[in-house]
Amino acid sequence: MNMDTFMNLGIGVIKMKRSKVNKLLILFVSIVFLSSCTTPNKEVTKIKFASYDYPWIFAPVRKDLVENNISGAINKNNNIANIKQLKNLNYLESGRLLQLNDNYPESIKFYDLAIQSIPKNQEESLEQAKKILLDKNTYNYYDIKTAYNIPDYAISFLYTYQALNYLKTNDVNQALKSLDSLDTAKIWRDEQELIAGGMKELAKEDLDRNDITNDNLGLDSFKSLKSMLEFSAVIPNAYGNPMTYYLKSLLDSAVSKNYQESLNDLENAQKYTVGNRYLDQTANEYRSAVIGQISPFSMGMGRIVVFYEQGLVNIRKSAKANLDLGNIGIRKMEFPVYKTKYSFFDPKRVTISSGKSTLVDTYTETLLDTTLYAMKSLIESYSKVVTQNVVIEAFKYDYDKNFPLGGILGSHLKFDLSNTDPKRADMRSWLLLPNSIDLFEQQIDSGNYTIQVNNVRQKIDVKQGKTTLLWIVDIGKFKKVYYFIF
Template structure:
């Protein structure tokens, strides 16, 4: 009877594992950040070609794997492959969101992860990653000159941002109340956008990069009302960014928003106008690589009279919060570009983990209980069986460090008025040249990691 019970328990574990879509030796005995160490280091060094070679199949499932592929291929200027990968990730997200009924395989995945580790769960991307998915889809379309398709992705991204803000309304309100109690003056962008003036808390859940890009594309499309909505939102998140300030003033003036202009001019001065011989350069400057999740493990001995002492490991993800190395200044026509922070991706990632951590801890406790029940029913007090289970528990308890780890660490933006004609942008040892038409605006997308960088630009016409 005891032998039969052990076979039933072991058979149940095998059944659960076979139903896990993410079941692999890597996910069983390691975790995502560790498995992607070489990929991360290649991106960190700016070796985009090597990073493309380091991409593996099937580590984290169709959503996260394809988001990583899409980002790395975009850095490596393999744009068709980037778009195809991001499209696959987007389709996988749609399928995940459309599953109204929990399937048998999902149930098996959840139970299997409860018995082994959370890496066996299907990956559900957080809000900030979904926003970046639409952002990079939009950038791919913009690179191809497909403005309408890019705007579709901006609208989808804005829907994600709206949902993220609404789910955290109470938290943002508490942050705003705290700032008021400390005598901190309200952010004009928050007032105009009717956003809670929640300082860093707002920046952690709302992506200024998305808002600014969306506003610029709407403005290029001639949709000034939509552009003004997103410029105000960007101003709420990044109130000191020159590209955001210039865009907000410019469109407010064009729309004749006199009451808004009074407040804006008082805070930021007059809108910058272009002469017939001048143009504008807006630079979106991605820097570094977002910090990967690390793993923390602790072994705990549990004792009961019938089966003696057993060891259980607790494994939790965490961020080391390492200090970012400052990127070198860039120069436009031999003048240092005045870049200011637009989005801090490390802050977004850290906020997401802090929100998920209570659930992770609860599942960790439940897993210890589940493993102990399984151990006792299987080993029946057998010392060798206990030893095998102790080793198994130590090896398989792995932290869930899955996240989109090839995203940039931060994004800056600048807006510079220049004389029309050929422009020279110096980024480290690289020199890029491009043209700006009279009274035209050129958008420059730049991403730099290590000593390397990748860049492209688009002429947006007269804004």
């Protein structure tokens, strides 16, 4: 997405790339104008919450986890679980903590609650977008009062971690079913464009009256956005997850012996990595198997695979941009961003030994940088985020001038004119995701071995024609090893 294309998204969907989305937008806007506003019920929370505070509210949970105090992390997370603006997000955080604490049935329940909030098709997406558009809290000037909607990159991790839960409860078929749901993550991206277009239609009278157009916003001067666009250009989108595709390829091979499907999964994974020799190595093994109509395993050999999750994902930051709102003038707005300069983990040493003999001595390679995917996803949401902020400013200005507010929301919106500070950025994101994930893969003779990855040591079995998977989580002092053979 270049800057010119992005500018067209700045105050709504001016030019949509997909004709399907255009048709959905027309249908969506017609639904909106036939609907009435909804007023959410008030809910008292024990902890004062503002969306821009989330990384600091959640910091004690991350700190306890890093210090290997998983019980403390769970307890602190429970203290913020009642905040309604965090409900869906807390399902993700709770599911992850319970999983790391070996409580897989409860983790499945929380992840299922999160999955229930995700649109599975276009009809459900339209319904969710309509509710967001007609919620007066969407246009609250002072803080984000709306629910957290799980973005595409988080959806892909959600289905992957749910698959891990099912593997730990010996339900491989359910694990595969979870991984098969990955494609629904792309629905979220289209929904952002629908919401942006719907907001523009709802506020058309106010935008036109104040001569606000995409041409004069000035987003091309927003340096943080430009940096994110350039940095994230290495991946095509945020909803594809190479770890998910790689895991799915292993399970497809083990369950159905569908090596072509496994190869398709691996080729999908390759689209989302900036070169990983282990991924390429596995893909070549399956490519040879498909071409030769043979097993992807050499005679008498099995495969060792290591997923190495390390650290915790970077948090969102905020940056201010000056936008030109026509007759309203220049307005300073605050948007969520990710810094493009951050530290990366070094590759981890891998040794495989049998008795006193060291058979393998090498290093992992990065498969996935989670912050990169979070950044790409955030950019995909900017059409909605920017439009929302511009529309709020237009409504607030017209309210100040005693103009009738446009659209069906007009009679429901009120503004405190004494508040002139820019609206704070929404800092909510899934903060228990890993910083990055490394991959190692090696075929080896069947037998018993000791593998050491960084400072994690594990005895393993390798069986002919099967994959031994070590899924390692390394977060500060907290260490966890999931061990599978399939």
